[in-house]
Amino acid sequence: MDKEIANEVDSCKHTPDHVSGHKSEEVTAGDAVTIFDTTLRDGEQAAGTSLTPQEKLTIARQLDELGVDVIEAGFPISSPGDFEAVQLISREVRRPIICGLAHCRPAAVDRAWEAVQGAAHPRIHVFLSASDVQLSYMLKKNHQEALEMAREMVARAKSYTEDVEFSPMDATRADVPFLYRLLETVIDVGATTVNIADTVGYSPVNEFAALIRGIRDNVPNINKACLSVHCHDDLGLATANSLEAVRLGARQIECTINGIGERAGNAALEEVVMALRTRQDVFGLRTNIDTTRIYKTSRLVSDLTGFVVQPNKAVIGGNAFRHQSGIHQDGMVKESSTYEIMDPRSVGIPASSLVMGKLSGKHAFRERLAELGYTLTDDALSHAFRAFKDLADKKREIADRDLISLVSEELRQETQVYKLDHVDVSCGDHTLHSAAVRLIGPNGETLSDAALGTGPVDAVYKVINRIVGIPNKLVEFTINANTEGFDAIGEVLIRIESNGGTYTGRGASTDIVVASAKAYMNALNRLILSRQVAGDLPTQGARAVAAAAEAN
Numbered sequence: 001m002d003k004e005i006a007n008e009v010d011s012c013k014h015t016p017d018h019v020s021g022h023k024s025e026e027v028t029a030g031d032a033v034t035i036f037d038t039t040l041r042d043g044e045q046a047a048g049t050s051l052t053p054q055e056k057l058t059i060a061r062q063l064d065e066l067g068v069d070v071i072e073a074g075f076p077i078s079s080p081g082d083f084e085a086v087q088l089i090s091r092e093v094r095r096p097i098i099c100g101l102a103h104c105r106p107a108a109v110d111r112a113w114e115a116v117q118g119a120a121h122p123r124i125h126v127f128l129s130a131s132d133v134q135l136s137y138m139l140k141k142n143h144q145e146a147l148e149m150a151r152e153m154v155a156r157a158k159s160y161t162e163d164v165e166f167s168p169m170d171a172t173r174a175d176v177p178f179l180y181r182l183l184e185t186v187i188d189v190g191a192t193t194v195n196i197a198d199t200v201g202y203s204p205v206n207e208f209a210a211l212i213r214g215i216r217d218n219v220p221n222i223n224k225a226c227l228s229v230h231c232h233d234d235l236g237l238a239t240a241n242s243l244e245a246v247r248l249g250a251r252q253i254e255c256t257i258n259g260i261g262e263r264a265g266n267a268a269l270e271e272v273v274m275a276l277r278t279r280q281d282v283f284g285l286r287t288n289i290d291t292t293r294i295y296k297t298s299r300l301v302s303d304l305t306g307f308v309v310q311p312n313k314a315v316i317g318g319n320a321f322r323h324q325s326g327i328h329q330d331g332m333v334k335e336s337s338t339y340e341i342m343d344p345r346s347v348g349i350p351a352s353s354l355v356m357g358k359l360s361g362k363h364a365f366r367e368r369l370a371e372l373g374y375t376l377t378d379d380a381l382s383h384a385f386r387a388f389k390d391l392a393d394k395k396r397e398i399a400d401r402d403l404i405s406l407v408s409e410e411l412r413q414e415t416q417v418y419k420l421d422h423v424d425v426s427c428g429d430h431t432l433h434s435a436a437v438r439l440i441g442p443n444g445e446t447l448s449d450a451a452l453g454t455g456p457v458d459a460v461y462k463v464i465n466r467i468v469g470i471p472n473k474l475v476e477f478t479i480n481a482n483t484e485g486f487d488a489i490g491e492v493l494i495r496i497e498s499n500g501g502t503y504t505g506r507g508a509s510t511d512i513v514v515a516s517a518k519a520y521m522n523a524l525n526r527l528i529l530s531r532q533v534a535g536d537l538p539t540q541g542a543r544a545v546a547a548a549a550e551a552n
Helices: 001-011 017-023 051-066 082-092 107-115 132-140 143-158 176-188 204-216 238-247 269-278 292-303 326-334 362-371 380-393 400-413 456-468 514-534 542-551
Strands: 033-037 071-075 097-103 124-130 166-171 193-199 226-231 253-254 419-426 434-440 444-455 474-479 491-498 501-509
Touching: 001 166, 017 542, 033 226, 033 269, 051 071, 051 082, 051 292, 051 514, 071 082, 071 107, 082 097, 082 107, 082 514, 097 107, 107 124, 107 143, 107 269, 124 143, 132 143, 143 166, 166 176, 176 193, 176 204, 193 204, 193 238, 193 253, 204 226, 204 238, 226 238, 238 269, 253 269, 269 292, 292 400, 362 380, 362 400, 380 514, 400 444, 400 501, 400 514, 419 456, 419 514, 434 456, 444 456, 456 514, 474 514, 501 514
Parallel strands: 033 071, 033 253, 071 097, 097 124, 124 166, 166 193, 193 226, 226 253
Antiparallel strands: 419 434, 434 444, 474 491, 491 501
């Protein structure tokens, strides 16, 4: 590594110090890249997703296990739910830095501190538009006014905590001399990390590299802060730009699981981490990520956000380690390195060693789940094992993806207000489509009803709506088979809209109508929990509100 770059990254030494308890190999400041995960903030901003505080906590705990250095838990002033999530994660997840985002307003900075002050390692992340187009049209501010806003708000954040990050939003379209002045100003008043944001994914690699070099050469106090990058993927360049930046001396990469985020998304954590690991010969850099937990983390985020990972997705897509070409297959038989640059087990995709079926016992079931990265409580394991046995009566062999679906279904049950207890449908091309549904309510009461519909799924949804009583609109309905064959588990993904919010639901079953009912219940429960956090619904459940409304 270049001596000049090595000297400039000394300012990042403080960032990974506290991760020494993590089981992955420790790295020194010179070759350590800090992984800043913004799945819970920028990732959740992806159109069509909404996470409850408890779901955010579940993901944060998994990110902790994965070994990320910084978790950006949310934007506390944006909503009561986001504030609650950041505060909850700050209390519960103790190893990593927990970061709260704030724009350049006193109330936002104060609210961010209020949310993260309980963290073992709190950070406030202040951002401000830097490009002329955003300053003119969004903020109606000139350069001098923007400098003063940044100076005041970074100083305000610094009065709360030593760890302050500043991002000039849309930095790649900013006036470059102004950008230099802005960075120098915020470092002078205490910013310990400065994050160069390609907010709209605009910059090609050579241009982004020139910007990073220019910052290193023209911001006189840059050695007093850790240089970070935050790249979007609008032109498919987020990972490439992030890697080029660290090659030139940046020592923090902001990224998300599966690359989710605004518009086309962010640099994908799994891509930047595995690129650094696989091409040690080029970068000479390492991270604190336990890569064997990548696949499990990817599945969890996909399940809770409702965003399916496309088959050709780098590192964790379904086809990432599949070979169809005869030439490729011949090479793989002879030597896997002919066409595989990574071992699938290095990202947590296990080599199949156990065939699961109806004769498999609970111990084998537990061991297989452990290989897949899942550890369940005794109660959850018992429920999942019963579901496994039911499935094994219908399928001769159980694939890993079937097991993952079973576990995901079990985890979804843990946060349900209403639980699906029974579904019965009558359908055919010469009959009326009818459905009878029984739910278990928030207080353990049994709630049942029946309805007609244009099809069995429509009939089921009408019944559930009558029971729960929350107005909503179905805007997306997708069915996918987990494995091949008539006995495959079907996964249904739906999205519903209510009061301007979008809520995702997933359900899995060998019966597609039951899977559809589970998905709808999952979405409705997330809607209810979200509105309870916002104070729109009492905690005793939505049906009581509907009944009160009818009485009035």
